[in-house]
Amino acid sequence: MTVTGEDSVIDVDPLEPPLCAPLRRDLGWAQVQRMSQSAGHRDDPVLRQIRATAAVRRGTRMTKVLSAAQVSGHLGGWLPYGFCYRACDIAHLHDPQELALLGTDGAVSAEVAYALRWRAVDPLDYEVPGGPAQPGLATLQAHNRVGAMILGTGFTPSTDDLVPEFVTAGFADLPMPANAQLIAYVPGGEEVILYTYQPEQHGWLRLAGPRWRGLLDTLPGVTPDREYVPCTTPGSAKLVGQIRDREYEAVADPPEEFRVRALTRAARYPVSTLSRRAEQALWRGVPCWVLQRDDAWARLRLVRPDNDALAATGARCYERGVYESWAPVGELADHHIADIPYVL
Incomplete structure (x- = not known):
């Protein structure tokens, strides 16, 4: 998080603007963190001002923490959906135990944590859980929930950190952008890229070498030695674009490339319009x-x-x-x- 002031100059990635808080003598870090954990501060203007600085731009890296079973699901064709985070907001979390607290399906493993990382196609694909678009989330009763409670402040439950959370708009499936990654975090905090998504082939290319092949052994239904894993589950959403009023299935490679989905590179023309269907x-x-x-x-x-x-x-x-x-x-x-x- 960045502390703002009149004389501060911040050199930031425009695709990943930092979370900023106007800290002062009567509003310190500890107080802001406590406010983020209290449902009584859902409508606090200062907290909303801080949360609004966690902007998603076209090309912002988004991350969803996964269990081993969810990794297998994405290898089979699941799309990004549900709760997720800007990668820059959780970049300081590398230990599997810390990341497991951000999981969504209730599965906890202290040995290794997994994640899906992709680039946002557009800010309209993301909402604040418990915010104006999803006001009912924070009122759901405990017996109807899986995973951590939803505070409604826009921040994830944490005793130490201030981490803004997002959901895909309306909990929709989002088409998988090019070069999305399936990642593992091992004890000691090392990040290992396991697979990268190839949209034209609609499958995952394995990047993990022999040293990390054991990480793939824990994924249900996954053959560790397989270099390419085609998706077998059809997605419920896709991108479509137009060229001269003719419609094509499209591929997004944010922040700048949106093209026709074609196996031959010469046919990957840029589209003039883009929609999620x-x-x-x-x-x-x-x-x-x-x-x-x-x-x-x-x-x-x-x-x-x-x-x-x-x-x-x-x-x-x-x-x-x-x-x-x-x-x-x-x-x-x-x-x-x-x-x-x-x-x-």
């Missing part, structure tokens, strides 16, 4: 993303979880803030394909 519906009056479906049933994820939505749908919490349910396709209302446009 996903399927939406109402079930029992509750807005949901349609993650998958067949002729009879659909798997849904709640867009704005709160106690009323859970009571109406019976949705189950699969990880922190993420509530899903199965519903008969015939009961869905306003079932449609939504395009969320980005400004290029």
Whole structure:
């Protein structure tokens, strides 16, 4: 965190502006940290001012801490979704035990921590949990939660740190950008890049050498010696773009490159428009993303979880803030394909 003052000059990465706090004699670090951990300060203007400095820009590195099972899911084709952090806000956390506290599915391992790291395509893909877009998160009862409680201040529960947290907008799946990374943190704090995402091939290229092959042994269903892992699960969201009014599936490589998805490099033309495409519906009056479906049933994820939505749908919490349910396709209302446009 950066302390601001009239004479301060800060040299920062424009894609990752630092979290800044106007500390003074009557407002010290310890007090700000305590405020961030109290639901009574959700609407405190000073805390909101501090939280607003944690901006996401196009190209900001985002991180989601994963369990071994979640790593296997992403290798199979899961997309980024749910709770995440700016990489710069947790750059000081390298110990597996520290990072495990930021996990979302309740699994804890003191030996190794995993993470997915990617670059944001656009700020509109991210919201503050418990903020105006997701006010019901902080009111969810303990028996309906997995993982740490949601304070509603915009900061993650911590006894020592001030870490702003985000959720993907409406808990949506986000298309995986090019060069996303699956990472491991081992005892001693060393960061190991295990895989990097290749969007044209829709798969993961292994980067971990023989020294780190043991880290892959703990991933369920993963063959450590496999150099390339194709995704087998179709994503519920994709990018589409246009060139001269003709639509193509697109690839994002933030902050500047947005192109046609093509196996040959010569055909990867830049697109002139870009949108995130996903399927939406109402079930029992509750807005949901349609993650998958067949002729009879659909798997849904709640867009704005709160106690009323859970009571109406019976949705189950699969990880922190993420509530899903199965519903008969015939009961869905306003079932449609939504395009969320980005400004290029």
